[in-house]
Amino acid sequence: MSWESSAHYYRMINEQVRDAQGGMHSARLLMWSFDFADIEALQRSGDWAAATREMVEVAQRLEAAGATAIVICTNTMHLMADAVQAAIGVPLLHIADPVGALIQASGLQRVGLLGTAFTMEQDFYRVRLAERFGLEVLVPDVDDRAAVHRIIYDELVQGRVLPASRDVYRGVMQRLVDRGAQAIILGCTEIMLLVTYEDATVPLFDTAALHAQAAGHHLL
Known part of the structure; x- marks a missing residue:
């Protein structure tokens, strides 16, 4: 927005x-x-x-x-x-429907979710993906959620794209992969300003696109 x-x-x-x-x-x-x-x-x-x-x-x-x-x-x-x-x-x-449909069609079942704290911590988004598309949605741990949220609001929505923050997101995504995520949902429409498909070892699904x-x- x-x-x-x-x-x-x-x-x-x-x-x-x-x-x-x-x-x-x-x-x-x-x-x-x-x-x-x-x-x-x-x-x-x-x-x-x-x-x-x-x-x-x-x-x-x-x-x-x-x-x-x-x-x-x-x-x-x-x-x-x-x-x-x-x-x-x-x-x-x-916004969740084209994402969930494509992930389901790709044969993936367990995905990581990045977004604002509201999106990651409340159930309105994860439940829709689970109920409509059978997806298991993983979110980062509490410290990683705080870092992801802070970068969105303090930087991305203000047009600030910092290499150090890209490194933070790379680490967060890799820790989700280490927990079993087969793909990552970029569940905030500003994240695409920071992260590219080369920044993760698994497929990224850009909700904005x-x-x-x-x-x-x-x-x-």
């Missing part, structure tokens, strides 16, 4: 439409860009009820403006995905 990852979503969706339709074609999009400082304050205070009201209101505005599907461009705020879907009449394209691909497919 930071503009750093929103810009990547916009680019990836438009590239998909251009590649599929050719010429000067681009995506018909409505984008609502939050002030992320407001969202982060609600997250930090644990006021998920207020955050849900914000998300529902915006989804309804986008639907009223003509949107035929809603995409929440963040993993963490899928905590209120069910509430948003219940408040609108168009589909919400859940797969979610943007699902959104682009909806437009074709």
Whole structure:
């Protein structure tokens, strides 16, 4: 939901439409860009009820403006995905679904999950992957979760990409692999700014890229 990852979503969706339709074609999009400082304050205070009201209101505005599907461009705020879907009449394209489907199709079963502390520690994301796609989801230990979370909020959402932090993520991912993870889910849409497929010894599944691909497919 930071503009750093929103810009990547916009680019990836438009590239998909251009590649599929050719010429000067681009995506018909409505984008609502939050002030992320407001969202982060609600997250930090644990006021998920207020955050849900914000998300529902915006989804309804986008639907009223003509949107035929809603995409929440963040993993963490899928905590209120069910509430948003219940408040609108168009589909919400859940970020976990294209990820889970591709992992399942790849024949993998045990995956590591990186993301904000909210995504790693609450069950809304892991349970969906388990129930819909039969995946066993591992999360880092408490110290590694704190490091992953800190780097997202103190660096990535502010556009800071530091080699030292890449090394931290490499270590976290390797420790998940040592525990049996067959792949790693980059479960925060800013992580792709820091980590590449060469930074792990197992496949990486980039939620932002797969979610943007699902959104682009909806437009074709």
